[in-house]
Amino acid sequence: MGVHQYFKSLSDLEKLVRCPGKFKYQEHNVASHSFKVTKIAQYLGTVEEYHGSTVDWKRLYEKALNHDYPEIFTGDIKTPVKYASQELKQLFNDVEEEMITKFIEAEFPEQYRSIYHERLQEGKDETLEGQILSVADKIDLLYESFGEIQKRNPEPLFFEIYEQSLQTILQFEHLECVKDFLGAILPEMLQEKFIPRSELKEITQSILAGRDYT
Amino acid sequence: MGVHQYFKSLSDLEKLVRCPGKFKYQEHNVASHSFKVTKIAQYLGTVEEYHGSTVDWKRLYEKALNHDYPEIFTGDIKTPVKYASQELKQLFNDVEEEMITKFIEAEFPEQYRSIYHERLQEGKDETLEGQILSVADKIDLLYESFGEIQKRNPEPLFFEIYEQSLQTILQFEHLECVKDFLGAILPEMLQEKFIPRSELKEITQSILAGRDYT
Amino acid sequence: MGVHQYFKSLSDLEKLVRCPGKFKYQEHNVASHSFKVTKIAQYLGTVEEYHGSTVDWKRLYEKALNHDYPEIFTGDIKTPVKYASQELKQLFNDVEEEMITKFIEAEFPEQYRSIYHERLQEGKDETLEGQILSVADKIDLLYESFGEIQKRNPEPLFFEIYEQSLQTILQFEHLECVKDFLGAILPEMLQEKFIPRSELKEITQSILAGRDYT
């Protein structure tokens, strides 16, 4: 009962596997994902600032760090369920909010409760920081699915996730950081070499060149 | 598109970890759990039959085998969320049912659809077989949590699960198989030896008895 | 000492990895395998029944659920060893049977012993249910090996397993359910898409179409 419970709960995020129920070559957990989203958001904010926007860094970091914390209370509900109807979504959100409120009141000293209530709210709002979070969250998802596709995961799901992530990122095309991502980073990603077996033979032969062993 | 999708989905159940977001010494997946519940239900049905009840074995096996299959569509929603309100529970059940119907129509040949619709329905009804399923499901959960407690998992959650499972089993105390479980199997479980370090020293000394090495 | 030992042993089946000693992208355990075989047998029985055969469902489920349980006593003996000579196979079967008998007498109450002796016998006999079990067991093995081949496991063993499984299934070609599997399910399996890298580039370009970032 207290902040210790909150600190301890961070470790539970390490045991929440993303995209459960599907074979993956490399598994990711919610704690690692949150770290990567925050680091990506840091870069995106840097690009925005360079192009003249004012970034509220404190707010950006808070949003990115905390955006998936409520999964501790709700578990991993599959998206199609969550969004099955406007009514269900609203009810889910109400329940989630109630659980967060209860947790904060049970574990945090009174003087910090309103601060944490603010921090654990839905972060993807219309502010610049909320938009950057939306983009950063999808960039990490894009990388996760790209990693599976590149390792040749035969499950079509990862291809769908890749596509939907990219579609969502495109909705924020007005941001400088999205232009930077699409114009500079994505092309590099697509240029990643796949090492074909033929190349392995060639390199071996070129190393052995002029020698006669085979 | 077809029964292949259904066969393939069975493998997804192997990737659904039970009780995500918590450290466990031994992880269990939904496919293994379903197997164990069916085997336990088999024993419970055998006890009922011995005491004169008529067991519809076909129905019992169907219920036990399929009772967690819908998690493929919904993911693992934490119980407190699911039961937060009667309204939410109802809406959630509607969504689940709709998803199952869609899946059956997309993947199964017409002649088998009504059979599979029957099979994938909620199995824990008032019939003897439905009650046996309820008990078998909780016995496996009891064993899962006992396994963690015995390995000294410090997380109180597993203690709560143990307690709630036992409470639920008790609600079916009128069944002969529950009397058998409480009177014969549970006491054995509680007699499991913990090997204390002192015993290790003793056994070592008794093996080495009369020899002088130390 | 008692049914608790039997319930506890189910968890040991979760720790028995199938096909040990070989690198696999996705590992399977004997409990999960038994679950999948039973679910597949359920479908195959449904097809048989639809075509007019009488299925003894109780017997079918018992056979499928228990067909690998004796591995708890014997461990995973490689097939070439087991079948090295008729004499060895016979001796081995005798030992296995003796171990099962001993276990049942040690752990089960007297009134259930003959039932469990029946249940834990070799299930792959000449009955319709025995034949369905043989097919279901090989279909799951086919899926396991297909999963490795599709993920491009370079080990030829999985190709051999795929081939041998299919050969065995063909020996039951007279069954309606085998005709259904070969005519409807296997072709779907072979149509599974591999996502080539080129397709990834195309989808990305089509999403970005008309925009000029690269």
Added chain:
Amino acid sequence: MGVHQYFKSLSDLEKLVRCPGKFKYQEHNVASHSFKVTKIAQYLGTVEEYHGSTVDWKRLYEKALNHDYPEIFTGDIKTPVKYASQELKQLFNDVEEEMITKFIEAEFPEQYRSIYHERLQEGKDETLEGQILSVADKIDLLYESFGEIQKRNPEPLFFEIYEQSLQTILQFEHLECVKDFLGAILPEMLQEKFIPRSELKEITQSILAGRDYT
């Protein structure tokens, strides 16, 4: 060849296991650790601010997020090696710095290089934010070692880590957030219940109270 390499490297941090070469019940990776340190630093900063200090949040978050990123270049060098001599430590630091500089120049666009050079520097300086980072890093280490001790890891190393972490935290005793940690959070941690076997028997008996099964 660009920021893509930087984004991709974040995933390598997920594959860097902390405290390699020792048996642990629960493994942690550098990405998850960085997330937890940043969340802990957030709480500590909140406490400092409440007590009247001015926290540079942007700086605090940058320090916490990036404090272990250089391990990507150097690997996990055991502490006794690193600190074997002042000369060796200096040489190691020089090499590390050179590697970071090279990486930034190879992967980042010119306009962001100085920003990232600043971000990837040693963060544990004399500023309030540097001190909070030192404390947050040790609090997470304390939790990691406490988790092992609580699960009864017999390796004395985790006891030593616990002790050293606490000693280091004490060096920052002048901070309000350290007083808060020592006075409010640590005592809660030490009150965590261990569930003794005797309690399991009691709870079972109290649930079954008045019934006669045994």
Added chain:
Amino acid sequence: MGVHQYFKSLSDLEKLVRCPGKFKYQEHNVASHSFKVTKIAQYLGTVEEYHGSTVDWKRLYEKALNHDYPEIFTGDIKTPVKYASQELKQLFNDVEEEMITKFIEAEFPEQYRSIYHERLQEGKDETLEGQILSVADKIDLLYESFGEIQKRNPEPLFFEIYEQSLQTILQFEHLECVKDFLGAILPEMLQEKFIPRSELKEITQSILAGRDYT
């Protein structure tokens, strides 16, 4: 077809888990076990030599390195099966030998075949080196089971393994190295500290001594 197959097979030994079908806190594979047995045999041989015996080091290392290699051909057959009857044991041995011969003839150049046939034979003979192997194999098994007991694995099996290993070692009590193990190493092992929770409180309090936070 050739020595490449032999080199590749070494990696299969890394995928053979020891003592399958049982929950273990720390799993061991046959490759790692073989390494440890060889290192332990090295120490035991050193002790024998010190006490005046002549050790054929080449033979000792060959025996230790190769003693479990045949498991690649046979899989992990549970001991009670293997030793169920003298007849079965003999038949198993014949099959194993035949498989080894076939493998050597298929993969090794003619000039090395007799050498490898010698190396892959049963190593636990009556020579000093054979006896040291028997002891070293059991010492590693003792350590594996001690590791589980110390981590409080509730499965009685590990206690039985500990006991049987020690019994077997005692049969070689006439060896100097066994006297050394029993007199010097085993007592150290039994003195390993378990860190009780009470000690954790004490150390914390002594670190915080004189300060008033609680």
Added chain:
Amino acid sequence: MGVHQYFKSLSDLEKLVRCPGKFKYQEHNVASHSFKVTKIAQYLGTVEEYHGSTVDWKRLYEKALNHDYPEIFTGDIKTPVKYASQELKQLFNDVEEEMITKFIEAEFPEQYRSIYHERLQEGKDETLEGQILSVADKIDLLYESFGEIQKRNPEPLFFEIYEQSLQTILQFEHLECVKDFLGAILPEMLQEKFIPRSELKEITQSILAGRDYT
């Protein structure tokens, strides 16, 4: 305090993962690697002896078994760090040597200390056995990287490791065993079949040949 600490430390080598911080399909630990290097060195020594060289087998086995043991003291320091400057490398070697000396003096009885000091020294010297160790170490690394490339690990690092290992092996081209490896073993490795999907279709069709299901 004593040889028990040394025996126990062997198990730590099982928890040291090779090439940390990179996604790998199959992980290897230092204990397993040491085993494989020793087995490979055994083969290489056999080839040398066949061609008339005198092999000091005791020395060869000692070198191979112990070549990575010092990683227990130093951890896994990335190669570019280690070799950044001659000065750093020297200092690092001094620290390593000092740690080994300390360990031997703390744990080994006096009569065995000089023997173990000899055994735990850098093994890759100019002797035939030192050269065989250098080659065997790189052959196992070549196999590890080949395993990743064959499983299509998209990380270029494994291609670089493959190339560098082969380059190093070539530096020992004057050895008969290297000629054997390059002329007989490496070509086999490169002939390993990749099972293309098309082949799967063909084999399926040839098994089903003449039957009409599709």
